[in-house]
Amino acid sequence: MARVVLTQPSPRVGALQRRLRELGHEPLALPTSRIVDLTTDRAVRDVVARLADFDWIVLVSPAAIGAAARLPDAHWPAATGIAVIGPGSLQALLDSGLPVEPGRVLLPAGPRFDAQALIATAPLRAAQGLRILVLRGEGGNDRWIEQLRARGAIVETCALYRREPIEPPETALARLRSMLEAGPAPVFVFTQVDAVARLEALLARTLLAGRAHAAPALAIHARIVAALERSGWSDVRAIAPGDRALAAALELAPDSSSSHSV
Numbered sequence: 001m002a003r004v005v006l007t008q009p010s011p012r013v014g015a016l017q018r019r020l021r022e023l024g025h026e027p028l029a030l031p032t033s034r035i036v037d038l039t040t041d042r043a044v045r046d047v048v049a050r051l052a053d054f055d056w057i058v059l060v061s062p063a064a065i066g067a068a069a070r071l072p073d074a075h076w077p078a079a080t081g082i083a084v085i086g087p088g089s090l091q092a093l094l095d096s097g098l099p100v101e102p103g104r105v106l107l108p109a110g111p112r113f114d115a116q117a118l119i120a121t122a123p124l125r126a127a128q129g130l131r132i133l134v135l136r137g138e139g140g141n142d143r144w145i146e147q148l149r150a151r152g153a154i155v156e157t158c159a160l161y162r163r164e165p166i167e168p169p170e171t172a173l174a175r176l177r178s179m180l181e182a183g184p185a186p187v188f189v190f191t192q193v194d195a196v197a198r199l200e201a202l203l204a205r206t207l208l209a210g211r212a213h214a215a216p217a218l219a220i221h222a223r224i225v226a227a228l229e230r231s232g233w234s235d236v237r238a239i240a241p242g243d244r245a246l247a248a249a250l251e252l253a254p255d256s257s258s259s260h261s262v
Contacts, residue, residue, distance in 0.1 A: 001025055002250040003179055003186035007195045009163060010034040012063060016243060023247055028175050028186065032198035033163040035063050038138075039071050047158040052077040053131060054156075056106075056123070059084050060115065060136040062092035067160035068135055069096040081106060081123070086113030088191075088220070088242035113241050114221060115144040128152035138162040165198060173206060180208055185215040189246060196227040218249055 003026045006013050010031040020027040038044055048071055051057065057080055059065045065084070068074070076082075076099050083106040084090050090107055093100060106124075108117035118124065124132075130153045134145060138159045148155050179186045190196060203209040213232045219225045220241040228236045239249045 003184065004028065004250060005030050005176065005179070005186045005188045007032065007188065007190055007199055008192075009063065009195075010166065012066065016246075019243055020247065020250070023250075025250055026186075028172060028179065030168050030172050030176060030199070032165060032168065032195060032202060034166050035066070035137075035161050036164055037067050037070060037161050038159055039067055039161075044071070044158060044160060047133065047156070048072075048074045051075065051133070052080065054080055054133040055130045056081045056083055056132045058118070058132060058134045059089060059093065060134060060140070061085065062089055063137060064135050064160055065089060065092045065096050065098070069098050071160075076100060083107065083118060083124070085115060085118055086110070086241040087245065088113075091242050091244065111240070115141070119144050119148055124148065124153075126151070130154070132156070133158065135160050163194075168202070173202075177206065177208060180211040180215070185211075187250060188212065188215055188217040190217060190219045190224050190228065191241070193221075193223050193227050196224065196231060200231050218246065220245075 001024050004020055005028050006016055007030055008016060010033070012035065013029045013031045017027045017029045051074065059068060059082065081104065082093070082100050084093060086107060090102070090105060093105060094102060106121060108121060127148050128151060132148060132153050132155045134155060134157045136157060136159060145155050145157065200209070203212050209232070213234060216235040216237065217228050217233050218237050218239050219228060220239060222238065225236050225238050237249070239245050
């Protein structure tokens with residue numbers, strides 16, 4: 001069993017917390033942001049009415065997939081390709097109930113899983129004339145989208161959600177302090193770069209940064225690894241995205257006594 005601190009946004013972090021608890025781990029949900037749906041906005045409704053106009057729909061994250069699954073009156077055209085960034089999003093797609101055939105979903109072959117890896121796949125390398133819809137959250141990196149446009153693709157973007165900062169409940173902060181003071185040290189899990197800065201601010205306010213930085217941290221992308229190392233974390237490990245990869249990594253975590261397999 002591993003003690004785990006999860007930094008994913010609410011409410012998504014709750015499902016992961018339940019899964020890890022079922023596997024015998026001791027997870028603590030410590031979200032510093034929450035997902036707010038924009039699925040009833042007029043701009044979103046207008047795009048939803050035109051899904052069949054696109055050759056490809058790119059769902060950039062599990063949060064985007066969850067929001068897409070809650071779209072009212074959405075009809076997902078069988079002839080339109082669906083693309084995701086990595087295995088975590090693929091699993092979220094399978095769990096979402098969206099009427100998408102898994103064998104037709106495009107994702108990078110790995111080991112790198114990000115938007116740059118996605119647009120390097122064969123269907124999107126030659127993007128001339130392709131009509132592409134990107135479903136995502138507010139903001140984000142547009143560099144890869146501009147690259148698709150430079151290749152001749154016609155790309156529209158639509159924000160299905162936004163992230164809002166939140167303060168974790170006092171009970172969660174008390175549990176975090178107990179984990180860090182009593183030991184064994186928990187494993188921190190990061191899936192977003194901006195979660196690093198938000199957690200660092202929280203740790204500074206609660207005077208827990210020193211203890212936390214000595215704990216192991218798992219990160220799903222090199223940018224997150226770099227952000228953690230810049231912030232002073234001494235034991236940062238890169239893992240593949242997705243709940244299954246996380247569960248497998250926790251089997252190898254220090255002080256883990258779990259014998260579950262996934």
